[in-house]
Amino acid sequence: xxxxxxxxxxxxxxPMRTWEAIYLPAILDGLRTTVRHMFAPKITLEFPxxxxxxxxxxxxxxRLNRDEQGRVRCVxxxxxxxACPAHCIDIVxxxxxWPDREKYPEVFVIDELxxxxxxxxxxxxxxxxxxxxxxxxxxxxxxxEMLFDKEKLLAxxxxxxxxxxxxxxxKRGSLGxxxxxxxxxxxxxxxxxxxx
Amino acid sequence: MNWTTVALIIFVLSFLQATCAYLIYLxxxxxxxVQDRKGPNRVGPWGLLQPIADGLKFLFKExxxxxxxxxxxxxxxxxxxxxxxxxxxxxxxxxxxxxPNQSGLRYVIAPNIDIxxxxxxxxxxxNVYAIILGGWSSNNKYSLLGALRSSxxxxxxxxxxxxxxxxxxxxxxxxxxxxxxxxQAQTGLRGWFFWYQPLACLLFFVCALAESxxxxxxxxxxxxxxxxxxxxxxxxxxxxxxxxxxxxxxxTVSFLLSILYFxxxxxPGIAEYGVHYPGAELVKLLVLWVKVAIFILLxxxxxxxxxxxxxxxxxxxxxxxxxxxxxxxxxMVMVVQHFELDYWLLPVSTVGILVGGFTLLTSRExxxxxxxxxx
Numbered sequence: 313x314x315x316x317x318x319x320x321x322x323x324x325x326x327p328m329r330t331w332e333a334i335y336l337p338a339i340l341d342g343l344r345t346t347v348r349h350m351f352a353p354k355i356t357l358e359f360p361x362x363x364x365x366x367x368x369x370x371x372x373x374x375r376l377n378r379d380e381q382g383r384v385r386c387v388x389x390x391x392x393x394x395a396c397p398a399h400c401i402d403i404v405x406x407x408x409x410w411p412d413r414e415k416y417p418e419v420f421v422i423d424e425l426x427x428x429x430x431x432x433x434x435x436x437x438x439x440x441x442x443x444x445x446x447x448x449x450x451x452x453x454x455x456x457e458m459l460f461d462k463e464k465l466l467a468x469x470x471x472x473x474x475x476x477x478x479x480x481x482x483k484r485g486s487l488g489x490x491x492x493x494x495x496x497x498x499x500x501x502x503x504x505x506x507x508x
Numbered sequence: 509m510n511w512t513t514v515a516l517i518i519f520v521l522s523f524l525q526a527t528c529a530y531l532i533y534l535x536x537x538x539x540x541x542v543q544d545r546k547g548p549n550r551v552g553p554w555g556l557l558q559p560i561a562d563g564l565k566f567l568f569k570e571x572x573x574x575x576x577x578x579x580x581x582x583x584x585x586x587x588x589x590x591x592x593x594x595x596x597x598x599x600x601x602x603x604x605x606x607x608p609n610q611s612g613l614r615y616v617i618a619p620n621i622d623i624x625x626x627x628x629x630x631x632x633x634x635n636v637y638a639i640i641l642g643g644w645s646s647n648n649k650y651s652l653l654g655a656l657r658s659s660x661x662x663x664x665x666x667x668x669x670x671x672x673x674x675x676x677x678x679x680x681x682x683x684x685x686x687x688x689x690x691x692q693a694q695t696g697l698r699g700w701f702f703w704y705q706p707l708a709c710l711l712f713f714v715c716a717l718a719e720s721x722x723x724x725x726x727x728x729x730x731x732x733x734x735x736x737x738x739x740x741x742x743x744x745x746x747x748x749x750x751x752x753x754x755x756x757x758x759x760t761v762s763f764l765l766s767i768l769y770f771x772x773x774x775x776p777g778i779a780e781y782g783v784h785y786p787g788a789e790l791v792k793l794l795v796l797w798v799k800v801a802i803f804i805l806l807x808x809x810x811x812x813x814x815x816x817x818x819x820x821x822x823x824x825x826x827x828x829x830x831x832x833x834x835x836x837x838x839x840m841v842m843v844v845q846h847f848e849l850d851y852w853l854l855p856v857s858t859v860g861i862l863v864g865g866f867t868l869l870t871s872r873e874x875x876x877x878x879x880x881x882x883x
Contacts, residue, residue, distance in 0.1 A: 347809065349541070349544055350541040350542050353544075356540075358549075
């Protein structure tokens with residue numbers, strides 16, 4: 313529906329008066345702002361020496377969580393690989409050596425260069441096995457180096473656990489055998505959750 | 509030719525270039541501070557070695573010469589930019605001028621040139637050749653377009669610049685920069701031409717910004733809008749030469765501003781005319797340089813205060829704003845001089861001209877913004 317003529321209200325620019333027309337007051341005003349900013353505290357973070365304080369919901373490098381027995385929590389359900397829009401998760405499932413679950417991931421590789429760090433994998437995970445950490449300065453010399461396998465992802469867990477920057481994002485209560493085992497008093501995230 | 513002059517030329521040239529290098533550093537620092545950043549701080553303490561790193565980078569970069577350029581003019585253009593701006597400095601006194609100096613040093617390359625100011629304007633006007641030749645020899649449409657509008661700008665702003673300075677020439681009765689300076693110094697603080705020519709000082713400052721391609725008049729460069737303007741096809745050291753020219757121009761202009769309007773090395777109390785206490789020479793030198801530094805800093809701050817003009821606004825300001833004001837100012841000086849009126853009439857009438865002139869200008873049809881009903 314077109315806008316009715318009666319609803320249109322034209323607003324004109326106010327005409328310039330002498331004070332504005334001589335420009336100088338406005339320029340002086342601008343200079344004052346410039347000078348004020350010159351002496352204002354600087355917001356630059358000198359990176360290699362100073363590290364940023366990232367919020368816990370920052371989406372950085374992945375990690376694979378361990379349960380309280382130190383085993384990988386993943387049950388190789390492929391939900392993360394399915395949810396991944398970038399198809400960067402590669403899982404090969406195998407029969408679990410432990411009695412409490414059917415499968416475990418024999419191979420679990422994330423291509424960190426393909427990943428878009430959207431966090432869909434951790435949302436999809438029914439057992440809170442995959443999580444994004446606050447590690448952001450991810451570098452490597454080759455593409456192969458950036459394919460993070462299970463051991464590396466578990467190592468990232470070991471490196472980041474208990475550092476206070478982590479949080480289990482998806483807490484859906486008991487979903488399967490793997491999640492039931494850890495549910496009552498899991499301390500992976502460094503604090504207990506009353507809801508569980 | 510005597511060897512003092514040669515030594516002085518070498519000293520001044522190297523000093524100018526070192527200063528230019530550090531002006532670029534200062535420019536980046538000021539830009540950073542204004543934007544709440546810290547600026548270059550990685551090379552050396554506080555980033556002080558940054559200009560050296562930049563210079564080395566320019567020096568060792570591959571000298572790209574596009575195959576379609578007019579080779580001779582292509583190489584001549586950046587040299588003109590540097591030569592003209594450096595040459596203009598020859599008559600500018602950069603230290604005390606109330607001879608005899610105790611140290612026997614001379615603070616101007618070519619002393620007592622009676623056409624001083626004219627020489628500065630004549631030589632720095634040649635700078636437009638650097639731009640137009642740079643644009644022309646590149647054989648590139650964008651370079652040429654950039655060069656065209658730059659030369660239009662520079663030529664337009666030369667008129668109010670010269671007219672503004674003519675007021676001083678009328679008052680002082682001389683084009684000799686040292687005489688103009690000494691005249692102010694002899695009268696004391698009251699003698700600074702700024703008090704008699706505030707409008708001209710403002711006009712001079714504005715035109716000087718335009719002449720040296722500084723924001724808000726940096727259409728020749730306009731990094732964000734153009735492909736690059738007249739220096740699109742230039743890289744490495746040749747590109748650096750254009751910038752060297754620009755920064756030398758900024759220095760020269762700041763010197764001229766302090767000398768013409770703010771008494772040069774004169775400061776009541778510590779740097780008076782004909783007062784020769786031990787170290788007076790150094791104090792006078794420092795006073796002048798501090799004044800120059802203040803103007804350079806102001807020019808840099810203006811860069812981060814004002815947005816760039818549109819081209820029509822630029823021309824409008826020069827021809828309908830600054831030129832009539834400069835002419836009125838000159839007329840005022842002439843009237844006061846001819847009828848031997850009191851000098852205090854000058855600043856008073858300046859305010860009248862400024863307010864009246866701009867009101868008149870903005871009420872014109874030309875500048876009127878059409879209202880929406882008219883559209």
